[in-house]
Amino acid sequence: MFIKKFNKGIVYFLKMKWISIWKSNPPGMVLLLLSSAIALVMAIPILYVVYRSFFAGTDKWRRLIDGSIPGLLWNTISLTVIVMIFSVIIGVLLAWLIVRTDIPFKRTLKWLLALPLLVPPYVGAVTYIIFFGRSGWLQAAWTNNSFLSTLIGDYPVDIYSFWGVSFVLIMFTYPYVYLIVSASLKKMNRNYEEAAQSLGMNRFQIFRKVILPSLRPSIGAGAILVSLYVLSDFGAIAMMRYVTFTAAIYFQRTSFDTESAAVLSLVLIALTLIILWIESRSKKSNKYYQNSNSYRRPMVLKLGKWKWPATVFAIFIFTVSVVLPIMVLIYWSIIGIGMGAVNSRFFAYAFNSLRVATVVSVLCMLASMPVVYLKMRYPSVITRVIDRLSYAGYALPGVIVALGFVFVFNNFIPALYGTFYIVAIALIVRFLPQAMQSGESALSMLSPKIDEAARSLGYPPWKVMFKVVLPNMLPGVLAGGALVFVSSIKELPATLLLRPPGFDTLAIRIYVEASEAIYHLAAPAALLIIMVSIIPLKFMLDKY
Template sequence: MNKAENKYQPFAAIRRGMLNWWRERLWHGRSPSTFLLFLTLPIGLLMALPLAYILIYAWRGDAATWTRVLNQRIPALLWQTMSLAAAVTIAGLILGAGLAFLVVRTDLPGRRWWRWLLALPLAVPPYVGALTFIIVFGPRGWITELLGRPLFPLYESLFGTSLVLTFFCYPYAYLITLFSLRRVSGNLEEAARSCGLSLKQVMLRVTLPALRPALGAGGLLIALYVVSDFGAVAMLRYNTFVSSIYYQTTGRFDRSGAAILAVVLIIITFTLLYLEVRSRKRFNYAPEHTVQRNLQLIHLGRWRWPALAVTILIFLFGVGLPFGVMGYWSIEGIRQGALDSRFFGYILNSVLVAGMAAAICMLAALPVVYLRSRHAGPMPRMLEQAIMINYALPGVIIALGLIFFFSRYLSALTVTPWLIVIACFIRFLPQSLRSGSASLAQLSPRIDEAGQSLGMSPRQVLWRLIFPLILPGIMAGGALVFVSTLKELPATLLLRPPGFDTLAVRVWSEAHEGFYARAAPAAMLILTASVLPLKYLLREEK
């Protein structure tokens, strides 16, 4: 007996050691139940899949392809992508921060209304925005016909592309500056004034430095968006990494070139993401708990009306123009009979894909959110990061990773729309995670303990206590995912089975053929659906 026990001891020690490492190192003493682990682990693996597969695929590309792509493609693409990102970031920061300043700190007429109206361009998908600019300012656009020549070059032009993107990206900087401006302490400003500084000096030497982290974060958000955008950039025939990867993926049999370009784009994205996370960490300038005094409003005086005019102009470009133009062409399209049975088929496809992505995201967010908030250590953090990273990754990258994986291992799925659903799940789970986390953060872990002391199993606690309480937050997240999927263009284009058209795909292909009246009804539906979740987005920023 004794002998046998001795014989197994080394294994027992290893086993104990492994278990210990698992529990203490990876979970800081609180490892989750097998059930929870069983739910979350596959999610984490799926989330890491696109990125991992692109790296593997690119790694296997032969040296000749690498040198060819690095020498012939990268320099030009790098310049085009980065100059566009820089131009839009600078213009977006000036526009966003300037407008935020106007609505918070000055007596701009109607500033309470402008505060949320100016965030609305965020709801306009940039490819719809680009389409409106093409219709109005393009070489055959309304303004061009009126003047007899184009007002400015729109296609293939850094100026045109950055102009269009600026109008739909500035809200990133606007919202974050708005949020930050409202937290700048009036006490600080008052102290500075009492030391004899003029209002102008206070702004430059107290308020502006306090805004610096917000400006940094806002700028990086814009840059992150610009390097990931496909629709607007491709419609305006401007070449960036994203559009190049798209064309390489669709037009070639050998996709290793696309994979290599994707690796470079991933590096760019991660660099921006790293900077963004760092700038967020330095965010807390203002003492929050002190008594807030009302900030002193700056009186614009005779600049009041010019300032209002500029605000209205920007609003017209960012919101009025897309809704107006698409509305006009929608009516035209409906008159020509665009609302046929095929159109309702596109709506059905869109709603199905978006609904499934939203439903799966809501289901998956539940255990992940729970794990993250109730367990400590590197494992839950790794899981969260594996998920959140996909939010910053461009849609083409996620689609490309899925193509590599599924065409090799599960090719039966490539002829179904499931791949689109999976791509949108990976891309937008971060959204539902965020709103789920926010509502779970308000629930004390005591509730779990109370449940367990009443004899509930962990599973019962999850389903009968936690689930009903955080459901509203999860639902809100689901609504966001629904709308994001509805708007999604690049992954849908790359992953759809032949003939599977959604509203976004129709906007893309009809616009390409120049049939605006047929593109507009679909675009109008997407626009309308996009405005709705802005309510949640704005609430988050408060």
């Protein structure tokens, strides 16, 4: 009898503890188990890297620490810092010119300066190699110009260098800073600047002491996005023959040294976590609030004699980052089409890209719903863990995600290894957070009272989510699906490592053909990817 009462007491205690965790509002088990399963799949890459690196052996760790890791750390960190600094400078300056000054053509320039987001950096790297490379267009023009050859000497541009790689990444990452800072500048209250002006501050002092501190959170957010992108980029870096952690991990995997690849992946994950920790710390220390009741639009400053130099600067950035790549791609696409590059094989690559992107976007929209609904409607410690795990794949390079799935599917689910399905699942892990972000934004606008009304009619939580909540937040979910669709079409490293034999996408063909300098075959595929990317860019520009 005592044991029976004791067991009942334990059960009652656990039940009350469970209810208290959820603040007296526990979710249904179907919803919780579904969200937990999704989070577990998303955590596979990190779990794999930790597991494999611990069993790599001290000799492997010692050899990499003494040999590869210091050089890779220097290459990766120095590249990340330089790209971040210059992206911030260019992005903030352009945002300031467009939002706060009377620069000519500002309505047109506002859209044009965001267009580099259309161009995947590995595509941009191909076009810059064609234009600036040793056998490129600029080098040919330089050689044929006797005046320049005599005055300066040999062709001075080395695109396959640290500064060449930095230049490529800067041109295609500054829009992250530009868009976020532009949004903050538009919301800035004019009252604070006028108060500073009344205290005798000049324009430079107002910018340094009032405006710049208010922009620190948005500048920090843009800088973090740029840093994470540089850490995870593989395509552009591989094209430019520069070795960072992502390239080294890929080369170790292709040489079947999985232990070394796991060790290098763990170091790269540590770098990513450090950046995310810095972001969280900066968010806590940099909080600025404005009173919306007294909001007044910010002042528009007159540039005077600096108006046309500022315009030339903005047009120059747009020309180098958008016009030049598009011009090169159109030129080589015309040649490629004339030589029969757009044939049945090309359409097969396009179909493969369309197929995987469609499947991934639909599954991401469906998979994001349980996690987002659980997070927004049932906050708890368990929910936070599920949410963090669900975002794990987005913070990791595609190479690491691919490594995790190679290990798991090869050892535990061999029937799916080397199939289309492993590629789709890996891309879901990479891009599910994009769908989740849009879903969260849409769900935050729906009152919880709608859910309560449905629950009072006897609907379980999972049925409320799919039959009541989803129809009301469908536009936001579809917007997230559009972002996932294009991200999947452009994705390179995970697809490169996981694709089954004969399954090539547009991104893979661009990488393969451009690596062998067969530009007339790479250009049409690159141009098609850019054209498809217009859809999510419009969504982002409407948002910001």
